[in-house]
Amino acid sequence: MDIRLESISHSYGDTEVLRDINLEIPTGRIVCLVGPSGCGKSTLLRFIGGLERPSTGRVLQLGEQPEGCLNPLTYVFQDFALLPWRSVRGNISLVLEDHGIRGARAREITDDVLARTKLGDFAEALPRQLSGGMKQRVAIARALAVNPAVMLMDEPLSALDSQTRELLMDDLIALWTRQPFTAVYVTHNLAEAVRLGHQIIVLSRRPGSIREAVEIDKPLGERGYADPDLESTQRYLWELMREEARAADEELLDV
Amino acid sequence: MSDIAARSDPIEVRFRGGGFAPKSHRWVGFAVFVLLIALMEWGTRTGWISALTLPKPSDVLATFRELWDSGLLFKHLGPSLTRLVVGAALGASLGIGVGILIGLFSYVRAGLVPLVAAIFPVPKIALLPLFVIWFGIDEASKYALIAFGTFTPTVVATYGAVDNVDRSLIRMGQSFGLSWLSIVRKIVLPGAMPGILSGLRISLAIAIILLVAAEMLGAEYGIGAYILEAGSLYDLERLFAGVVILSLLGVLVSAAISLIEKRLLGWRS
């Protein structure tokens, strides 16, 4: 299932946040959104997931959902958003219960996604017993459990330390290689963007509009840590963002 | 820097990170009780505290034993407990229900929060005559008084607790397409439970206070009636025996809530 954004603009009161965004997110590809703080990345992601409505423009789903898809547009949040009173398994079955999936079938699905995220031994643990990286893996497992058409990830690794971040990026790449998923991935971190993105969308400062779309052809599986092939792309992205970021930074100061 | 280090002795960094982390020291509370009672016993025996100021703890105990032996204790305790349980259950469940509605619906909030604020500070004891007119002098007016008194603090605690539920968890529920009812049942209610239970602690203590007030009028039996009768006769031993029973009741209720907290809120560590 593809997603198409058609001339999306949005204002919160007098603040114009997004201006005329047109974007296509093709099936099986990871699209990274980068841009300075406050340019409307999270807002755009909320529009795509239907948690908010844009002032003008619309978000379209094109084509068939994958088979067995329970929740086509599924988020992975920066702060994990796990229920602290439910075990790892309970947090995953939470999103199945509403679709009438319980008992053996729910167990089968949770076991499968826990195995895919290497959490098999922690099914009965409570979130407070887990490290940040494991919590985010639980959140990813929960997202996988509903077999989403598109994963919407808002800075999923930002709350983690850099080593854990590297490990989780490897995990995400392994997951994608096994079974390609579609994702919109918001990040501040250009290294993450060039590592995970098939396409990187650079947004300008507020009001955010698409400044440039950068394609990276190297297959995800062949990209490595501090990959020299990606370095030039990363530097290019930084050149694009530097001015915007500085201007945005100064703008925020005199609000 | 290195000069100073060479000249003066090293000073160990002072630990200043302690405290502010409640730990379980059950025996301390017990020791305080024992100490106080021992002090009273010693004071009254030596005459340092006159018999008119405080009864001798051993005499209070004797009165208590008499109550027990004569079976009068249960005659008083039975009706009191019924009143407390019925009244508090009514008030607390209504309070939790209304509090959740206030927390969930902004129209209900706009309509009821000012009303609750208006009735919260009214001393419910002052309304006893009104309840007697409305519900008669029998049990119903006593239930009503206790229920009314527990209702308001429960409402306030409950909607505060619902307000404090992490919004990002609710967003998560919505983003996975959970139904409204599921979000309330599986996210809002468990998230509000800590606040509701600590509110209940206060409400139930208020219920015990109001129990005595409720038994001021037309109650033959009941701890409150017993205390009031003893008070009017200046029978300090019986007065204290009654007060001790109320205190024990309070400790029991508080322990029961701690038990519920341990069971329901184990996830908080």
Ligand SMILES: Nc1ncnc2c1ncn2[C@@H]1O[C@H](COP(=O)(O)OP(=O)(O)OP(=O)(O)O)[C@@H](O)[C@H]1O
């Ligand atoms: N609910 C809201 N009401 C009013 N203004 C909002 C709201 N949500 C976001 N904004 C404003 O819209 C702008 C874009 O916010 P958004 O969170 O989408 O930015 P972002 O690109 O995700 O920023 P960051 O990189 O810091 O996460 C910001 O200026 C923010 O203050």
Ligand SMILES: [Mg+2]
């Ligand atoms: Mg954001």
